[in-house]
Amino acid sequence: MAVTLTERAATHVSNFFAKRGKGAGLRLGVRTSGCSGMAYVLEFVDAVAPEDQVFEAHGVKVVIDPKSMLYLDGTELDFVKEGLNEGFKFNNPNVKDSCGCGESFTV
């Protein structure tokens, strides 16, 4: 059971934390919504809940709630540039199908 960050993603996350000035970690998660079943959650964490699982990757604390863990196990979070656009990308081996734009998915 693990979730990882690429080094590039970790660098960006660390930068964002530095600019934000606070934060206990980065929350990855899923929730039911969107056009294809589920959607990713990517948030700053101010308080880690007792049931959360915490991973460390390249100096970044990754926080995941147990329910989301079922859908995210093995995921690698990457930071990519596509033309002028840039942002985080979930490389999730559990995904079977996703909507056209990829904002939501099914497992």
Added chain:
Amino acid sequence: MALLQISEPGESTAPHQHRLAVGIDLGTTNSLVATVRSGVAVTLPGLNGDSMVPSVVRYHSDGGIEVGESARAAAPQDPENTIISVKRLMGRSLADLNQQAQRFPYAFAKTDSSVPRIVTAAGEVSAVEVSAEILKLLRLRAEESLAGELSGAVITVPAYFDDAQRQATKDAARLAGINVLRLLNEPTAAAVAYGLDRGSEGVHVVYDLGGGTFDVSILRFTRGVFEVLATAGDSALGGDDFDHLLAQWLMAQAGIADDLGHKQLRALLHQARAVKEQLSSELVVAVEVVRADGSIWAGDIDRSTFNEIITPLVKKTLLPCRRTLRDSGVSLEEIADVVMVGGSTRVPLVREQVGQFFQCQPLVDIDPDKVVAIGAAIQADILVGNKPDNEMLLLDVIPLSLGLETMGALVEKVVPRNTTIPTTRAQEFTTFKDGQTAMSIHVLQGEREMVDDCRSLARFELRGIPAMVAGAARILVTFQVDADGLLSVSAEETVSGVRSSIEVKPSYGLQESEIETMLRDSFTHAKEDMSVRALREQQVDADRVLVSLAAALAADGDVLLSATERGVIDVNINQLQQARMGSDIQAIKQAIENLDQVTDSYAQRRMDASVKKVLTGHRLDDFKA
């Protein structure tokens, strides 16, 4: 798949729900677009990595349009078709332009309309159209960078822009396909970028020295709103003038005569600019100037020499500073911060002089070229709704409900608390008495049910309501709160169209603690407030019955009622009057019902009588359709 950004805790938006919003600094010399990404406001660079787009548009004879760096480079060769500093033309009529000392190198078309149109190789264009081209480029850059359609933008304008100039800016945005969330004053945007709107109330100075313009504004932040107290400046003073002076100095040192060709002069200015920028971080810079004959002058310039050269210009900016201080009536001690905006504020002497003048350390942490766009982006992100309601600034939600007084000193809430602004809410009210021709509208703020427990904001009257039976008039009261927190209340009688309105200065910018107290009171007193309200409503009902009954009795009570009947009614009226004085809701209700019963047949007779009156003298046929 779509690329994601990090959200604040609990703020992840549903897929496709995150709304893209940008802030745009539409400048005289350069323009920028910025957005909030992963909680941080950043400017969006183009493919060359540069965030700034020169505000220059070049029109080609084949109809092609060039915007930005390439257009600026072409300006000297094609001055008539290359529009620079179009911002100076925004919202101006030809008459305005002729009055200005500054001359424009463009040919203006002779038209009957007051809007100046510039003749270019691609036809006539107005300032609005030229600005729209710059905005279009920024919109495309934003949509490409964010991979989606924009829901809106906040565009900044100088604080001194009048309505015509603001409207022209909005028109340009519309033409560029941008939904304007609001226009924001440039100094306010800079203050927002530094988070001064989350700080305490106070007076802030924004010193904006750009490439070709200088503006200084004094803002007062009170009650969640930035108020521009005074603004002054010089529309022909900026960093470019530093370059000119430095270039002259270099020419004198190198023994170059004043009759340089255009191309050489430009090269020298370019060099001067580079030297100036280096001197912001270094104390001495080595310079090599190539003379016309190819020989080279090599020398050094140190910062103190540079400072001497530009001192007259820096001093010149302090005059408007002094004027704004005088105009605003603010004393130096009251000033909390000085925000530095514009690339030229990187010059150490500028920072030093400004700091000395205002007697405080100027704020320089945010890139002065980007600070306005960044503030606009922060504002846009809030306005478009990417922040949850409870995290909104005072500036952007109504902290306490707004309502008005109704009969019985009760408060009817029209705009509930935490409504995001700008907002418009309307509610219909009616008259209480027969023949009532005026209505007093009392605007209140607070969560409690009784007028006495809320804050009074304003009162005004609606007069000229046509005389009608109680309850027949339709009075539409509209509460409108604009993005600056200004409340305007208007009342209109919809049948006759008479209307009246008032503007309320946002006196609801209460201290956080006061708001909290008012809220807490509304919870602790919730139960008693409800029973007081129920009682008042019953009392108002009783009054209504008593007033209309008294009017009826005065009109035909003697004719339609026997003495005994009248006696019974009078007794019941008396009982209701007694009950109304008390605080027993049930008793009042019962008394109203009793009175209703004993006047039932009287009401019947009144109805018959009035029908008879209408029918008398007519034949049945008259009433057939």
